[in-house]
Amino acid sequence: MQPLAKAYIERLDTLAAEIQESEALQAYLEEEEEEQYMELKEAFEPRIAEIYDEVAGSHPLQLIDLETLLLKPEFEGLYLPKILGFTVLRGEVHAERMKYARPQDHFKEVLLAICNSANFDLLRKRIGQSIQMGFALSSDIWVTNLINAIDNKRVRYFLQGQKLERYRLLEERVLGYQRYQRQFRSDNFMSAEFPQSLSELKVLYAQLKRFLLFRVKGGYDNSSIIPHLKAFVENKEFQGHREHMEVMVLFALFFDLGEDDRAHLSKHFNAIRKDTAGFEESYFDYLLELHLSEDVTIAPEADKLMSEVVDHSIEDELSAYYGLMDVIHGKGYTTEEAQEAVKHFYMRREGLSVINECVRQTIYGYFARLVKNLEVADYPELFEISKLYPAYISIFANQQFNQLLKELSLEYVGKLLKKYTDKRGKDYQDIKKFVSTTFQDLGFLKEKEVVEMFKTRRKRKKADA
Known part of the structure; x- marks a missing residue:
């Protein structure tokens, strides 16, 4: 996570002052009617959303700090229902149990800010489903402790009413989560924390991986993330671990790197490749996972970038594989030369081997991109x-x-x-x-x-x- 840039803080300060001085807020404070609050919402939430989208697009590691600043009373609870939904979906969920892997403190922080807002009676109409889903994915003890931290009995009763009995069933949590996700499918709200130690790597990696795949799939500007990825690659404590290899692969395949940054990655990648037992097997296992994933597409351009990182002077399966990829993508998969190269490579390995499956997925990818378009x-x-x-x-x-x-x-x-x-x-x-x-x-x-x-x-x- 990173602190919000000064330029964004200044824009937020200006916006907060405008909200407090606005005629819409004065009308709401005098009348205390929902109609006046909705006018306030329509006047200022689009401007908050504009700042949010800018940060999410170019500086996603600053999102949590941005959301925390928006909890200030000067913003009158505007945009908080949306942020509450983001906090629900941002948490890492164990697929087998459909429960959060760790307590979601930021969800709690945003929810408490809403509960303590002077505008709670209006905000509560827009947060029921988010609370229901957040509570369903959290442990009973955690939810009970959160509710008991609320002094206002009326607010406590409201929160207790959001603990739905049906979500005690696994299948209902799965269906509910899927439905809830669809409401936010066009929103960019993902952020992550880069681990600094091996213990953090094991805890934070699933969320980091999800974040990186989200950024790749969305085609966002990832220039602000590259320094963090380089530091991750350099971390000697991480090197040799599966998580480290996976990040290097995503970095090489999908990120727009300059010549120096790609050389930096290549240096570390090939050193680890030579020194780590079982590296080739892990590499192709993960490459196949990416080929089969709906989150990314390994197009010819990605293979070419990876081939630039791979040191072809090292005689191993990576050099052989990317030598073949260079022929397929360079000569064209339609040519006899490429077909002969594929046949020669394929026949020298077990048909059901992972590396051969990667070759099949590469060729199928060509057919799929053509036919689907x-x-x-x-x-x-x-x-x-x-x-x-x-x-x-x-x-x-x-x-x-x-x-x-x-x-x-x-x-x-x-x-x-x-x-x-x-x-x-x-x-x-x-x-x-x-x-x-x-x-x-x-x-x-x-x-x-x-x-x-x-x-x-x-x-x-x-x-x-």
């Missing part, structure tokens, strides 16, 4: 793309790879059949001919399944009245 009108391109399927199906001889290609292609064909419904039209007939021949040749569909796909559905006649 095809417009319906571009369906002839699928005809051309599918001509490459047999070469890689033959090389890999892997049923899972075949199934992925099948599902990818059928999903696109499904879109085509929704668009082209005229069974006598040229488009429909071209698609039918393609599927009937190619999909059967590839083993994607049996003749009976093709017939069923293109069978005319009879409309039921309406019964006579």
